[in-house]
Amino acid sequence: MEKKCFVAVSGGVDSATALLLLREKGFDVEGITMINFGKELVPNAEPTEANDAKKLCDSLSIPHHTVDLREEFKNTVVGDFVSAYANGETPNPCVVCNRFLKFGALYDYARAHGANEYATGHYVRVKQCGDRRVITRAADEEKDQSYVLYRISKEKLEKTIFPLGDYEAKD
Numbered sequence: 380m381e382k383k384c385f386v387a388v389s390g391g392v393d394s395a396t397a398l399l400l401l402r403e404k405g406f407d408v409e410g411i412t413m414i415n416f417g418k419e420l421v422p423n424a425e426p427t428e429a430n431d432a433k434k435l436c437d438s439l440s441i442p443h444h445t446v447d448l449r450e451e452f453k454n455t456v457v458g459d460f461v462s463a464y465a466n467g468e469t470p471n472p473c474v475v476c477n478r479f480l481k482f483g484a485l486y487d488y489a490r491a492h493g494a495n496e497y498a499t500g501h502y503v504r505v506k507q508c509g510d511r512r513v514i515t516r517a518a519d520e521e522k523d524q525s526y527v528l529y530r531i532s533k534e535k536l537e538k539t540i541f542p543l544g545d546y547e548a549k550d
Contacts, residue, residue: 384496385489390431393500410436415452504544519547
């Protein structure tokens, strides 16, 4: 059985590396990118992430999907940020975005479109702890991103790969 993996791609180096590593490991990879804001949220914004990701995938002859999550981003991530800030808290929008969008709506889209696995370019490792998988720190502590992924559900973590977690940056 062929393993299809959708890789969250931003067009940047980390997600491109994750995409290539998984392809080298024999996965049938497809890129997936979310659009999370535009001029409706940030005047004069020219988000290029989706275009950069598509160009990257096209250059590698890899299928690419774009998922418009602007409304969800505004309601969930921005809404949570504004509410928390108004209450005197210091919000971390990445934690909310990862839980509800990147490992929520984007993950769900990937699985609904044939992905057996889902991957991102986050620097974290996953270890087996008893009968479940848990997120642990990346080999490179300077790049570790485990603190923004702690709210991912155990069910989604079971089908997620983080190919960069064991890599360390070289000086």
